[in-house]
Amino acid sequence: MLFMAASGQSGQLAGAVAHLQYREVDFAPLTWEIEVRRGARFTKEPAFSGPGVFRGCFFLGPDTNLFLPFAWDARAQRLYLDLNRNRDLTDDPAGVIVATDRGGELYRGLRLEFPSPEGPYRILVDAHLLGQRETPRVFFCVRSLWEGTVELSGKQWYAAVIGKPDGRLGPATSLEEINSRLILRPWAERDKPCLWWHAKLPYAQNLDLVKLVTSAHRCAGNAEVFDAFNLPAKLFLQDQAYRLDCQVEPRDAPAGLALRSEPVRAVLGRVRVGGDFIRRVVLDGSGSPDQFTAVIDAPGTEVQVPVGVYGRQMVRLQCEGGTNIAIGLGAARLAVAETNVAIFNAGAPLWQTVEVSGGADGIVSLQYRLAKAAGLGFRLALHNEKAPRSW
Numbered sequence: 001m002l003f004m005a006a007s008g009q010s011g012q013l014a015g016a017v018a019h020l021q022y023r024e025v026d027f028a029p030l031t032w033e034i035e036v037r038r039g040a041r042f043t044k045e046p047a048f049s050g051p052g053v054f055r056g057c058f059f060l061g062p063d064t065n066l067f068l069p070f071a072w073d074a075r076a077q078r079l080y081l082d083l084n085r086n087r088d089l090t091d092d093p094a095g096v097i098v099a100t101d102r103g104g105e106l107y108r109g110l111r112l113e114f115p116s117p118e119g120p121y122r123i124l125v126d127a128h129l130l131g132q133r134e135t136p137r138v139f140f141c142v143r144s145l146w147e148g149t150v151e152l153s154g155k156q157w158y159a160a161v162i163g164k165p166d167g168r169l170g171p172a173t174s175l176e177e178i179n180s181r182l183i184l185r186p187w188a189e190r191d192k193p194c195l196w197w198h199a200k201l202p203y204a205q206n207l208d209l210v211k212l213v214t215s216a217h218r219c220a221g222n223a224e225v226f227d228a229f230n231l232p233a234k235l236f237l238q239d240q241a242y243r244l245d246c247q248v249e250p251r252d253a254p255a256g257l258a259l260r261s262e263p264v265r266a267v268l269g270r271v272r273v274g275g276d277f278i279r280r281v282v283l284d285g286s287g288s289p290d291q292f293t294a295v296i297d298a299p300g301t302e303v304q305v306p307v308g309v310y311g312r313q314m315v316r317l318q319c320e321g322g323t324n325i326a327i328g329l330g331a332a333r334l335a336v337a338e339t340n341v342a343i344f345n346a347g348a349p350l351w352q353t354v355e356v357s358g359g360a361d362g363i364v365s366l367q368y369r370l371a372k373a374a375g376l377g378f379r380l381a382l383h384n385e386k387a388p389r390s391w
Contacts, residue, residue, distance in 0.1 A: 019249065020146035020161060020257040024124045028141035029228065030162045030181060031128075035059040036138050040069040044088040046096075049076040054136060060112070061166030068112075074131055077104035097127075105129050110140075114167045119250030121257075123165045140165050146257035149187065153238035158190035159183065161246060161257055162228060169257075170246065172230040172286045180246075181228040184237070184295060226327050229314060230286035232293035234264070236306050241266035241292065266292065266306040269336040273299045275347020275372070279318040279325075283310035283334060302341070310334040315346045315376060326350070330376040350378055 038056040053073050060066040069082040071089055081095035082088070089095070097107040108126040124144040130137040147160040160183040163169055172179040185192065235242045242261045249256040273281065273296075281299055285291035285308055294305040315328035328346065336342045355367040370378035 016151065016261050018148055018150040018159060018259045018261070020148040020159065020259055022122065022144060022146055022252065022254045022256055024144045026143070028126065028143055029145060029160075029183075030142040030164065031139055032142070032164060032166075033137065033139050034165070036135055038135050040071070040082075042069070042071070042082065042087050042089050044090045045071065046080060046090055048073050054131070056135070058138065061168060063167055066114070066167045072129060072131070072136065074104055074129075079107045079127065079129070081110070105131070112165055114163075114165075114169070116169060116248040118248040119255060121163070121169065121248045121250075122254040123163050125165055145183075146259075148259075150184075150259060150261065152235075152242065152261060153240045155238070156187040158185045158187050159259060161231060161259065169248070170231065171233040171244075171289070180231040182231040183228050185227070186297075227280075227314075227316070229282050229284055229293060232284075232286050233289050234266075234285075234292040234306075235261070236266065236292045236294040238297070239304070241306060267338055268304040269307040269338050270302055270341045271305055271334075271336055272302050272341050272343050273347075274301075274343070274345040275317075276349070277317040277319055277326075278315065278347040280314075280316040281344075281346055282314040284312035284314065285310045305336055307336050307338050310336070313344070313346070313376065315378075317347060317378070324380070326370060326378045326380055328372065328376040328378040330372075332375040345372060346376065347372075 036056050036058060038054065040055045040057050042055070048071075052075060053071055055071045056069075058068040058070060060068065069085060069087070071080040072078075073080070077099035079097045079099070080089045081092060081097070083092040083095045094111075097109065100106050100108050106126060106128050110125045110127055112123050112125060113120045114123065122144065123142060125140040125142050128139040128141060130139075142162060142165060145160045145162045147158070150157050150159040162181040162183070164179055164181070166179075169180055231246070232244060235244050241264050243264045245260045245262075247258045247260075249258050271283075278299055279297070281294075281296040283294040283296070283305060285293050285306075288308075291308045291310075292306040294310070296303055296305070311331065311333055313328075313330040313332070313334060315330075317326040317328070318324070334342060334344055351369075351371045353369045353371070355369065356364060357367070358364045370380070372378065
């Protein structure tokens with residue numbers, strides 16, 4: 001395990017607390033590209049297969065102490081980790097990982113340990129190394145989360161927190177980043193199958209940069225469970241406002257997570273939601289400690305949410321029976337004030353277009369798009385060809 005010394009002060013949680021349990025899963029709810037720097041030096045090394053071994057460091061976050069030296073023997077399909085960071089690659093038995101794929105690029109089962117004021121916590125990742133260039137590109141596929149039951153607005157919900165492997169566990173500081181992620185589903189839907197975003201850039205502002213994939217492990221690219229959103233400092237759910245906080249619970253092995261929800265007051269404004277087949281709307285205001293993220297299930301024509309500016313919107317359209325699902329993502333500013341009604345056209349009907357483009361090589365590409373006038377781009381997440389839906 002990778003371990004760095006913790007710093008900071010711990011505090012006591014107030015309000016209702018849900019105790020989420022650490023669980024390792026067989027899929028990757030979050031995949032993220034990490035920084036790699038070449039040039040690590042070791043005093044002792046194993047017997048490599050020959051020349052061409054890459055020596056470097058994984059840099060996991062903004063804290064310069066969050067790094068992990070490694071050597072990649074691509075010919076032998078082995079990854080060597082200096083878990084105790086003593087520059088000796090021969091004394092870490094758990095740090096020798098053999099590739100699980102034929103191409104020698106996927107290394108499963110890295111258990112990373114990060115500090116927190118309350119104690120260390122663990123994140124399980126698979127490392128996907130792509131060595132087509134001088135310095136490999138590396139993606140960490142997170143295969144762990146904290147999950148459990150939370151009671152909000154008088155109902156039971158399934159909650160899961162996904163930790164990004166960068167040593168920061170908590171709300172995002174801006175909309176332009178992906179940090180700890182929250183999945184919040186009605187308890188009856190806790191075992192629904194997961195679908196994934198596949199993002200080409202460090203963060204996805206619209207669906208021009210995103211496609212949906214259905215395999216548990218992807219090739220290169222940032223990705224995540226499609227119904228996850230930034231863990232907010234403030235949450236609005238079913239007409240109730242909450243302040244959220246989370247702390248590591250080191251009494252468990254491995255450490256769990258305590259998720260606190262404290263009811264707070266909020267000044268509300270009105271939003272008129274237009275369109276058909278809307279199952280869920282997430283108005284993401286994360287990035288400001290004073291801004292809420294509003295989760296609205298099966299919204300009516302007009303809903304109330306806390307006033308403020310919501311810089312990202314996620315929409316789930318689902319026809320009856322759940323056989324056809326479309327997921328929308330938008331980054332237009334939705335301003336909600338106390339004195340007027342904001343308009344948010346989120347549902348069907350959608351525009352269906354096919355864009356044709358060609359290059360000098362004579363290859364013609366076709367791009368199918370679903371869109372909404374409100375600036376939302378959509379992708380089909382689930383499509384039943386026997387019962388097609390005209391969105």
